[in-house]
Amino acid sequence: MSVEQNQMRQEDVIPLIVSQLAEYGYAQLAQVVAEQTHTSVSIKPSSRLSELLFIAREESVEIEPTDPSKLHPSSFSSSSASMMDEDDDTEAGTKLTRLNLDTDPKLTTPGPAPNLSTVCTTTHKEAVTCTTFSKDGRYAASGSADASLKIVDVNKMKLVNDDAHPVIRTLYDHSSPVTDVDFHPNGLVLAASSDTVVKLYDLSRPSVKRSFRYLQDSHPVSSVSFHPSGDFLLVGSEAETVRIFDVKTLQCFTPRAFSGPASSNSAAATVDTTTSAAGTASSQQQQQGPHRAGINHIEYAPTGSVFITASQDGSIKVWDAISGKVVRTIEHAHSGKGVTTATISKNGKYILSGGLDSVGKLWDLGSGKMIHGFQGAVQQNEKQSVVFSYNEDFVFSSDESNNTIVCWDSRTATLLRRYTGHQALIRSISASPVENALVSCGDDNRLRYWCTPSALAESRS
Numbered sequence: 453m454s455v456e457q458n459q460m461r462q463e464d465v466i467p468l469i470v471s472q473l474a475e476y477g478y479a480q481l482a483q484v485v486a487e488q489t490h491t492s493v494s495i496k497p498s499s500r501l502s503e504l505l506f507i508a509r510e511e512s513v514e515i516e517p518t519d520p521s522k523l524h525p526s527s528f529s530s531s532s533a534s535m536m537d538e539d540d541d542t543e544a545g546t547k548l549t550r551l552n553l554d555t556d557p558k559l560t561t562p563g564p565a566p567n568l569s570t571v572c573t574t575t576h577k578e579a580v581t582c583t584t585f586s587k588d589g590r591y592a593a594s595g596s597a598d599a600s601l602k603i604v605d606v607n608k609m610k611l612v613n614d615d616a617h618p619v620i621r622t623l624y625d626h627s628s629p630v631t632d633v634d635f636h637p638n639g640l641v642l643a644a645s646s647d648t649v650v651k652l653y654d655l656s657r658p659s660v661k662r663s664f665r666y667l668q669d670s671h672p673v674s675s676v677s678f679h680p681s682g683d684f685l686l687v688g689s690e691a692e693t694v695r696i697f698d699v700k701t702l703q704c705f706t707p708r709a710f711s712g713p714a715s716s717n718s719a720a721a722t723v724d725t726t727t728s729a730a731g732t733a734s735s736q737q738q739q740q741g742p743h744r745a746g747i748n749h750i751e752y753a754p755t756g757s758v759f760i761t762a763s764q765d766g767s768i769k770v771w772d773a774i775s776g777k778v779v780r781t782i783e784h785a786h787s788g789k790g791v792t793t794a795t796i797s798k799n800g801k802y803i804l805s806g807g808l809d810s811v812g813k814l815w816d817l818g819s820g821k822m823i824h825g826f827q828g829a830v831q832q833n834e835k836q837s838v839v840f841s842y843n844e845d846f847v848f849s850s851d852e853s854n855n856t857i858v859c860w861d862s863r864t865a866t867l868l869r870r871y872t873g874h875q876a877l878i879r880s881i882s883a884s885p886v887e888n889a890l891v892s893c894g895d896d897n898r899l900r901y902w903c904t905p906s907a908l909a910e911s912r913s
Contacts, residue, residue, distance in 0.1 A: 609901040674689055
């Protein structure tokens with residue numbers, strides 16, 4: 453083949469390669485190839501990913517999408533967000549309640565803990581490191597140190613018989629332990645992180661066990677969280693900075709945390725009482741600045757208007773999801789120890805956090821002041837979960853000294869019950885978003901599903 457013929461072929465093929473990369477969602481790579489080869493091609497945003505994320509295919513699939521109307525951006529508009537901030541104790545059309553200490557009855561004696569028991573277990577080859585429920589509670593996912601992911605059907609776990617096979621998908625596309633998982637709001641896409649990579653899996657295709665897209669970070673990733681609209685993905689890593697990815701274009705944004713002198717609002721955040729007057733300005737500047745160590749946990753609030761980060765530097769930060777500015781910092785949240793987890797209540801009024809000081813804590817988000825602590829579970833060496841129950845009546849965590857799940861009353865911080873079953877350290881707990889049920893996992897290589905007899909009876913009927 454002559455040099456001229458080879459050049460002609462490249463001129464024909466390269467534009468085709470660039471256009472196909474763009475079509476299949478690799479717009480950034482397509483742009484790089486086009487620039488390096490001096491190819492003039494119009495790169496349009498990928499339509500394929502939006503199909504994967506928002507449109508249910510006509511073919512028969514094992515995992516069905518949630519109600520598409522819930523995914524429309526208007527569902528998360530300012531009017532929807534303001535509705536979530538009302539002091540109404542119930543959410544319209546559901547049995548869910550939410551924590552509101554301003555209006556909730558003052559309890560002298562807390563109610564009984566939910567009667568949870570293990571009704572199903574599944575196993576990985578190595579320790580199970582993370583787990584989560586889908587937004588509608590129909591599925592759960594687990595990630596393991598063996599680099600695999602499992603998707604389980606919650607209703608099949610409730611059947612508890614030999615004919616039911618709750619694991620409906622096992623995914624293999626990681627080369628290192630999985631560190632976190634999160635379902636897209638439509639239930640059709642799963643994000644999973646390991647080492648410096650976040651991979652997206654299309655769950656609507658039963659035969660596909662590999663990811664269809666991945667995000668590359670410069671540091672090992674510890675936590676991921678989808679925006680309630682599904683348009684963005686938060687990534688927290690061993691770096692001090694937050695990453696926000698547009699899931700359609702894969703464009704990455706890094707919020708500029710510090711934007712000038714601290715305001716009076718930020719100055720109201722909790723600071724160490726030993727801080728001297730001379731260091732006040734520096735402390736206030738820290739409160740609006742980025743973290744000073746890696747991020748252990750990152751999560752959008754239910755409304756999507758803010759997100760929260762928990763850091764190894766001992767602080768908790770609440771960020772405005774639009775401007776990228778820090779609106780609240782709680783320094784020395786857990787006696788200066790690393791903060792391992794933090795979440796915002798449904799009404800946006802409270803923060804629930806866990807850290808390596810063995811005390812879970814409930815905070816007033818507006819003032820940054822601690823309301824009460826949940827004591828009685830040892831957490832000194834390993835990152836573990838602290839989570840609300842589906843209706844925020846209870847708080848669950850784990851005790852690394854005896855491998856039990858611990859339950860407290862969320863309003864009084866009274867320790868109510870311990871649940872036994874795991875034979876080694878419990879790495880992660882996730883609460884169902886629709887009922888009193890949990891999934892937990894740990895170093896005994898098992899994922900356990902816990903629920904109440906009433907939930908079992910309702911499912912079987």
